[in-house]
Amino acid sequence: MTAPKPSSLAFVPFVSVANMMEIVHRIGLENMLRDLAEYIEDDFRRWELFDKTPRVASHSAEGVIELMPTSDGEVYGFKYVNGHPKNMKEGLQTVTAFGLLADVGTGYPVLLSEMTVLTALRTAATSAMVAKHLAPKGSKTMAMIGNGAQSEFQALAFKAICGISSVRLYDIDPAATKKAMQNLEGWGLSVTACRTPEDAIEGAAIITTCTADKQYATILTDNMVGAGVHINAIGGDCPGKTELHKDILLRSDIFVEFPPQTRIEGEIQQLDEDYPVTEMWQVINGEVQGRRDNRQITLFDGVGFAIEDFSALRYIRSKLEETGLYQKLDMVADPDDPRDLFGMVQRAKS
Numbered sequence: 001m002t003a004p005k006p007s008s009l010a011f012v013p014f015v016s017v018a019n020m021m022e023i024v025h026r027i028g029l030e031n032m033l034r035d036l037a038e039y040i041e042d043d044f045r046r047w048e049l050f051d052k053t054p055r056v057a058s059h060s061a062e063g064v065i066e067l068m069p070t071s072d073g074e075v076y077g078f079k080y081v082n083g084h085p086k087n088m089k090e091g092l093q094t095v096t097a098f099g100l101l102a103d104v105g106t107g108y109p110v111l112l113s114e115m116t117v118l119t120a121l122r123t124a125a126t127s128a129m130v131a132k133h134l135a136p137k138g139s140k141t142m143a144m145i146g147n148g149a150q151s152e153f154q155a156l157a158f159k160a161i162c163g164i165s166s167v168r169l170y171d172i173d174p175a176a177t178k179k180a181m182q183n184l185e186g187w188g189l190s191v192t193a194c195r196t197p198e199d200a201i202e203g204a205a206i207i208t209t210c211t212a213d214k215q216y217a218t219i220l221t222d223n224m225v226g227a228g229v230h231i232n233a234i235g236g237d238c239p240g241k242t243e244l245h246k247d248i249l250l251r252s253d254i255f256v257e258f259p260p261q262t263r264i265e266g267e268i269q270q271l272d273e274d275y276p277v278t279e280m281w282q283v284i285n286g287e288v289q290g291r292r293d294n295r296q297i298t299l300f301d302g303v304g305f306a307i308e309d310f311s312a313l314r315y316i317r318s319k320l321e322e323t324g325l326y327q328k329l330d331m332v333a334d335p336d337d338p339r340d341l342f343g344m345v346q347r348a349k350s
């Protein structure tokens, strides 16, 4: 007996890493960052209708594995993501991810996708979209502290979305800075390698911290941060893992994604549980003011929230037909008689 062939209902579109890279080149990296920022901003505008929960984290001595679910009532999505700072020294990625969308009406999956590359893109698009609302108008220079896997995506998102023209790089490991220098060549940015974080922030209106360490770190001390800057702090995203000295937080207006998650994982874990913060979706909807004046320090305490991944998957799904860059995975069992799952299995016996 030959195994029954899967029906069309069995197949779920799957975007592999190879296909994701091809999508990036087909659309163009900066176009894709701009598109993703629009999708993310649209979902921040309808923030209230989403199911929201802090991500479900499983911590170990080496790192964390997390599930990030959400739904807009029609489509459900989740991302699986890890964070293992020691991986890099073993030749592995600090962050790897994949994600899924499903139809709320049937519960059937409608997309499975790699999200290691997509997470870097969505994180950069989110940071730049937020900075568009908070950073001083006309900001041209960004300091980029931490020159690992996320860094070039951040630099190019700030160019494409906020119009920066110059990036000042610093990493404790000069090899990381050298890699980022080389990768950013020919992208139309003026790039400077700096020897110290103090040197990197010289003249920068935007400071991005994107370092990986499983501990409280002080990437920026209070005296390094002058009036009027926007800080995009995205590397501290776990309990016990922060990047900024507490005094900087006390001088800043703090903007977050979803407070119940950020209070556990973000820079604000250093502050009292009820310390006032502003939710970014309210700024985007015009309900709350973002930047008030040119002396204010704005801080985006970005930890990465499920809705941003949902937006990114929604975008990739919208590109499937146009690009054809996916495979069909036989992922859903589809017996002729829905109650005859057993019979379907038996008929597959060789």
Ligand SMILES: NC(=O)c1ccc[n+]([C@@H]2O[C@H](COP(=O)([O-])OP(=O)(O)OC[C@H]3O[C@@H](n4cnc5c(N)ncnc54)[C@H](O)[C@@H]3O)[C@@H](O)[C@H]2O)c1
Pocket (backbone or CB within 6 Å): 083, 085, 088, 094, 095, 119, 123, 145, 146, 147, 148, 149, 150, 151, 170, 171, 172, 173, 176, 210, 211, 212, 213, 217, 219, 234, 235, 236, 237, 302, 303, 304, 305
């Ligand atoms: N907020 C979000 O949405 C979001 C999304 C993805 C990743 N992240 C976090 O961003 C961080 C960076 O991710 P990545 O994939 O680029 O990691 P990575 O390991 O590729 O790079 C991290 C870099 O930080 C450098 N570094 C460590 N300590 C430093 C210090 N004190 N000063 C300067 N540089 C230092 C390392 O040398 C390394 O080059 C991770 O902590 C990750 O969990 C956050």
